[in-house]
Amino acid sequence: MPPLPPPASPPLQDGDLFAAIDLGSNSFHMVVARYVLGQLRVVDRLRETVRMADGLDGKGGLSDAARQRALDCLARFGQRIREVPPARVRALATNTVRQLSSPQQFLVPAEAALGKAIEVVSGREEARLIYLGVAHAQPPKPGQLRLVIDIGGGSTEFIIGRGFETLERESLQAGCIASTRRFFAGGKLSKKRWKDALTELGSEFQQFSGLYRNLGWQEAVGSSGTHKAIGEICAAMKLTKGAITADALPQLRDRLLQADRIDDIDLPGLSNDRRPIIAGGVLVLEAAFEALGLQRLMVSKAAMREGILYDMLGRGSDNDPRDLSTAALMQRYGIDEFQAARVEATAMRLFEQVEDSWGLDDDDARMLIWAARLHEIGLAIAHSQYHAHGAYVLEHSDISGFSRQEQQVLAALVRTHRRGIPKNAFDAIPDRLLVSAKRKAALLRLAVLLHRAHEAEPIPTLDLTAIGEELRLVVGKDWIHARPLLKSDLLGEPEDMQGLGVVFRPFVA
DSSP states (O other), X not given: OOOOOOOSSOOOOTTOEEEEEEEOSSEEEEEEEEEETTEEEEEEEEEEEOOGGGGBOSSSOBOHHHHHHHHHHHHHHHHHGGGSXXXXXXXXXXXXXXXXXXXXXXXXXXXXXXXXXXXXXXXXXXXXXXXXXXXXXXXXXXXXXXXXXXXXXXXXXXXXXXXXXXXXXXXESOOHHHHHHHHSGGGBOOHHHHHHHHHHHHHHHHHHHHHHHHHOOSEEEEESHHHHHHHHHHHHTTSOSSOEETTHHHHHHHHHTTSSBGGGOOOTTOOTTTHHHHHHHHHHHHHHHHHHTOOEEEEOSOOHHHHHHHHHHHHTTTOOHHHHHHHHHHHHTTOOHHHHHHHHHHHHXXXXXXXXXXXXXXXXXXXHHHHHHHTTGGGGTOSTTHHHHHHHHHHHSOOTTOXXXXXXXXXXXXXXXXXXXXXXXXXXXXXXXXXXXXXXXXXXXXXXXXXXXXXXXXXSOEEEXXXXXXXXXXXXXXXXXXXXXXXXXXXXXXXXXXXXXOEEEEEEO
C-alpha cells in the first residue's frame, strides 16, 4: 500500500509539552508532560473528584449537578493547557459519557469549557490505553504475560498483554460507583447483599474468565484510584505492604461489613473522599479475585492518562496504532488490496487539488486514506448494500487506536461512498467535524466511481477545483468516451452529491 502522509503534528522536539485528560466516571485527571531526550517527563498532575456516574439516571440522562461539576472542572483544566499546543492535547471521555443517550448535549458545552475537542472511547480502547500506561510506567519482563485490572467509577477493564501490546481486552459495566449504587441501594450494607452481589458479578465475569485463566499470566497489576485505596487500607490494617492478596481481601471485606451503612464504614487508611464508593470497589475486586483465581495483585500508579500520553507519541510518529488496525481489518475481511490502492491513490490525487480551498489537513488525509482502504469491507458480508454493511462493521467494531468519533466518521465515509446519501448518514458526527466529513465523503465517492471497473490503467487527466461547496471535475475526452458506463455515472453524480451539500459539475477536456 502507498505510505500514509506524515502525522498532522509537527516533528517532536526536546521541550515539547503534551497534555492528557481523562474524563473518568469518578474523577477527572490531567497529566502534563515534557518531551525530553525521547522520554516523557511529567511536570504537572491535576485530579478532581467529579462523580459523573452519580448523575446518571438510568435512562441516558445526566443530572444538572453532575454536569455542572464536570464543566467547572474542565474550565479549570482548560486554563492549565492554554500553553500546550492544541495538537499535543488529547481529552478522552469514558463510561459515563458512553452511557448518555445524547452525548453531544454534554460534549458541546464540555468542549467549550475545556477549549479542546473531547473524544469518546470504547471500553476496549480504554483498556488498551490503560495497559499502555501501566506498561510504560512499569516495563514488563521480556516475554512475560501481564494481567492488568482497572476498576473505574462506571466500568472495570481487564487486559492481558505482552510487552507493550494487548492480547485480550474486556470491559464490564461494574465500576466502584456503579456497583455501589446497583448493589447497595439506599446505602445499606449486609452480608446477604454482599453474597448476592458476588454471585451476580461472578456470573458476568464467566464470559471471559475461562479464556483468561487458560491464557495465564506471570504477574497481575491493579491500576486506578480504587486499587490504590484498597492497597493503602491493606497496609494500614497490616495485612500487606501495599499489594492486595487473596488472604487480605476477605479480612478487609469483613471489617467493612461491620458497618450497617456506607456512611458508617470505618477502615484505617480510608479517605472521606473514597468512603462513599469503597464498597463497590472492594466488591468488584473480590469478584475478580474469585473469578480469575488471583492470589496477589500489585498496585500501579499509572492509568489511562499515562497511556494517552504515550499513544500521542505513537500518533506523532510512524507507529500510529490506527495504521495497524486498518491493515488488520483489510486482512481479516479479505479486502482487494489492489483496488483499495487504486482508490486511495486517486482519492489523494483529488485531495491534494482541493485541500487548501476546502481547508483540509493531514488528519483529514489520513482519514480519507483509511476509508479508501476499507471502503469494500462490507463485501465480506454481501454485495448488495455492501456499503451499508461496511459502515455497520466500522461503527460497531472495537478498533484499536480509534475513538468513537473517528469510527463514526470512518463509517459515514464508507456508508456514503456509493448510491444515494441517506439523510441520517452524518447524524452521529459532531458539528465540529461535519463539514470536513462531508467533503471527504465527496472525494471518496469520486475516487470509487472513477475506479468502478477495477481497471489498472491510470487516469490521464483528472483536474478538480473547489469553489465553496462547488466541485468541478475535468476528465480527458478520449478516456471518458471509451468508458460510456462511467460517463453515465459521472453525469448522474450531481444529483446524488446534493445529499452531501456539494454541487458537482463534471466536464470533459
